[in-house]
Amino acid sequence: MKRVVVMGAGSWGTALAILLNKNGNKVTLWCFSEEEKKVIEKTRENLSFLPGVLIPNDIEITSDFVEALFNKDIVVIAIPSKFVRDNMENFAPYINSKQIIVNASKGLENDTLLTMSQVISEVVPHCLVSTLSGPSHAEEVAKDIPTACVISSKSKKVAEIVQDTFMTPKFRVYTNPDLIGVELGGALKNVIALAAGIVDGLGFGDNTKAALMTRGMVEITRLGVAMGADFQTFNGLSGIGDLIVTCTSMHSRNRRAGILIGQGKSLEEALKEVKMVVEGVNSATAAYKLSKKYNVEMPIIQEIYKVLFEGKSPKEAVVDLMMRDKKIEHQKEEIHWNHYVSWEKE
Incomplete structure (x- = not known):
């Protein structure tokens, strides 16, 4: 069992919190606002982003990121990409080098053209970062509908730890070193x-x-x-x-x-x-x-x-x-024509 915090209570963050909870982990879900936290605590449902899906009572809900990050083994970042840097700068003083960060945001930073793991690594260079990706609509993951995803990291050990933490009979996880x-x-x-x-x-x-x-x-x-x-x-x-x-x-x-x-x-x-x-x-x-x-x-x-x-x-x-100019489908195909066809001479 891992102590995991999911930073971001949108549809994907909520779905991941539910998944990780079902897999036997101790899970905290961090909300952007106190109002959002109170609604989820009262209804045990994310009415704004994932209506109709029950959030188990043993998932802790908080809007205090200092409290959320304290004493966690894994920190999952499920924040829209354009807000990742600003939030990570707020989180950074409370994240230690022993914590594994899992980026679950799919995007690029417009100004720097960096990927999200690169942004996170710039802000918290003392941490090992991994990325979760693949075909995974939150609406289906939260309902335990089977899918398969991939976890990538520069560290094989980190990738395998995250793979073990997330993998369930309904959520298959592969590893890939190509971050x-x-x-x-x-x-x-x-x-x-x-x-x-x-x-x-x-x-x-x-x-x-x-x-x-x-x-x-x-x-x-x-x-x-x-x-x-x-x-x-x-x-x-x-x-x-x-x-x-x-x-x-x-x-x-x-x-x-x-x-x-x-x-x-x-x-x-x-x-x-x-x-x-x-x-x-x-x-x-x-x-x-x-x-x-x-x-x-x-x-x-x-x-x-x-x-x-x-x-x-x-x-x-x-x-x-x-109506673009005519093209060969594969860029290297021209040199291979003679292997497949013979041209008629007119």
């Missing part, structure tokens, strides 16, 4: 999911979405490899696995926001209607900047950036993607 790849997959699939939602909102079909998801994963992989990731990571749970679920499920707030934009609503209107943090919006800017920094071709990312922040029509963005 940058795991985090990029988790962050960038949200941007592609926005695009997938826009495709749905425009009334296009399954063929369109399949093409978008496939080429979207090519772009994610292309950038990841340029940044030092292992391309095989993107074929795994934090890559194609997370991409599939986020682009196809109505649990996905990124897809829901995209649908509204595709139907003609502004970004502001879509975010207001979804009522929760849409990480793909935050990550789109960082993804666009990273494509420029590493000189990586990412046309889908470029178009979604223009739709979100430059007022480009979604229909126009689709036309521009479809």
